[in-house]
Amino acid sequence: MPVTTPDELGALDHGHAEEDLAMRDSVRSLVDEVVRPHLSAWFTEGHLPARDLARQFGELGVLGMHLDGYGCAGASASAYGLVCTEIEAADSGVRSLVSVQGSLAMHALHTYGSEEQRQEWLPPMARGERVGCFGLTEADHGSDPVQMATRARRDGRDWVLDGSKMWITNGSIADVAVIWARTDDGIGGFVVPTDTPGFSARDVPRKLSLRASVTSEIVLDGVRLPAEAALPGAAGLRAPLACLTQARLGIVFGSMGAARDSLIQAIDYALTREQFGSPIAAYQLTQAKLADSTADYVTGMLFAAHLARLADAGTLTPQQVSLGKLTNVRRALDIARRCRTILGANGITADYSPMRHAANLETVLTYEGTTEMHTLVVGQALTGHPAFR
Template identity: 65%
Template sequence: MAVSPLDLLDVDDLLTDDERDVRELARRIAADRVRPHIADWYERGEVPVRDLAREFGKLGFLGMHLTGYGCAGATAVQYGLVCMELEAADSGVRSLVSVQGSLAMYAIWKFGSEEQKQRWLPGMAAGDLIGCFGLTEPDHGSDPANMATRARRDGDDWVLRGGKMWITNAPLADVAVIWARTDEGVTGFAVPATTPGFSVREVRKKLSLRASATGEITLDDVRLPDSARLPLARGLKAPLSCLTEARFGIVWGALGAARDCLETAIAYATSREQFGRPIAGFQLTQAKLADMALELQKGYLLALHLGRRGDSAGLRPEQVSVGKLNNVREAIKIARQCRTILGGNGISGEYPVLRHANNLESVLTYEGTSEIHQLVIGQKLTGLNAFGG
């Protein structure tokens, strides 16, 4: 009897009833609200961000691993399972949730004042307010320490000047968490999108993550009161800790894309006949499927281990780097291999495989490229810093 890829090792037995319930909730909303429309959203390069955010907010998916202020207070494993199910539908949809909760909301929750938390977090948790996270710049992606965006004191105010690029949710954001260099070091600000001098140009003609709103932010002498500054964010470690939060969701999310590709390839291979029998009955096809299922299982066990450790003892950045490096790298290999099984049909929008593969090209790069994660791991193994070398 055939089994689904993640049933091969009965890994479901490693989950609690509550974890399975949360996963099924995410799977249902993805099936009902995303899957029937995602191919069209992707082709048009448009996605109803606000509608989805409100629906996810009602289910407690936004900032779900945070506590208080309307957040669900879920476990790391529960959050990871939601990311996996949403990305099984589309990486762009999971990115909406990750950026909202693990970057924008987490930054305010972790480093903001009580006033900032009360002002922004309940609305963001409900999906009524959209947030974005402005760290990456046109000329500074992997090297945020040298960002060009500056914030200078002007009396009791701050004045921000610079720009941010490839910012998910920016075109619709109500608040942007912006990181800038100051005389005291890197500092974060919660910037209302209506502030004079703050503008966003939507990035169009993308070939990846098309079901996601991406923008370029321009800060033209944006004047803010000191109350907009995140008071507990001191130095570059603050935004980097936010990236660690987001990377954890990617560790799980990439598995969802890979699983969807593999399930699609198996279903296709068992029904597609060549030379008088299903192509799933040929040895070369079964070898491909076996190798992909093996990597999917290993990635899932790695993600679950990281989730359990995150819930019990917390995670170090290099541990999350191990998860992102392995799981995204293997997911994109699985997507590409599944495309070969589908042959010419693999490039059709009627199947999700090439869409997942294209999306994973972005996932491979954002929140730290594979090379950056290799260097993070290498530094931990050797004690030597090879960045910039």
């Protein structure tokens, strides 16, 4: 019987527009050429050449690709999802670079910024010439951002920001930070050039996950900004949460990329690794693991594609995105762990991807809404009862 891939078995290209598949293939080629050969070293060394990668992704039109105008491609949600799948099939940390740039920092500027802010920042960010970050989470306020301690106070016409943000992707390399802070009128967003006096960032040390990613703590010590630095369209916590909904769709797809790469590596290994006179792919227990993983992967990709179609139709809800993140990240983590077992002892080395994907997915399981939070969002949607307290 001929060997088929999980994508072929699930006919996963069916229903996608040709231009979306072409963009996916272009990103796959770039990732194969400039990312995959270096991932083992980047992960073990805890390093990522993020600014170089941003420029290369920018040249391909990936950064902010789902936004309209200002040098952005105006691509479909389906195309963006497929691109996230390809990037995270390499590494979750690299996909985080792209997601934070486009779906958080650029989306906030595009949706809530003034025309002057958009004109200044979005075109160079789309080209990857400038890097952005998104400062919402704090060390003591993750799942409950309404309690954030960072404050913005008026001083004449200026704003003065004090506080800190934690677990900020791209923080130490960013040219601009979108910072969320408490004001006398509620939560507001601010565009903070990172060369502003009082702004500092340092990388988080000793990470065991997302090692090929820039993760930072940001400190704001009397950061003085002009009145025009406020995002005029961002009123209340709904604004940053809406940005997170955009980014989570990329996670719904991207996590399946990590799953697919784990699965492909496990299949390839099982076909060549011999024990007791046969390749381990010929044994029932191995085939059961591969079949279960493929079923989970194909199901996850079909659900992701469905959510993208809802997004393109303008009917996707935050609760549906929560359901997608909840189920697909858990699926992906199970697949990566299962595939690691097929690789045996070899699977614990950096020469193979499943254990690296599993380590990364432990972070993806937590960021942009923990499993617990998304479970309760879905529970409230089903019952009408909020159970967060």
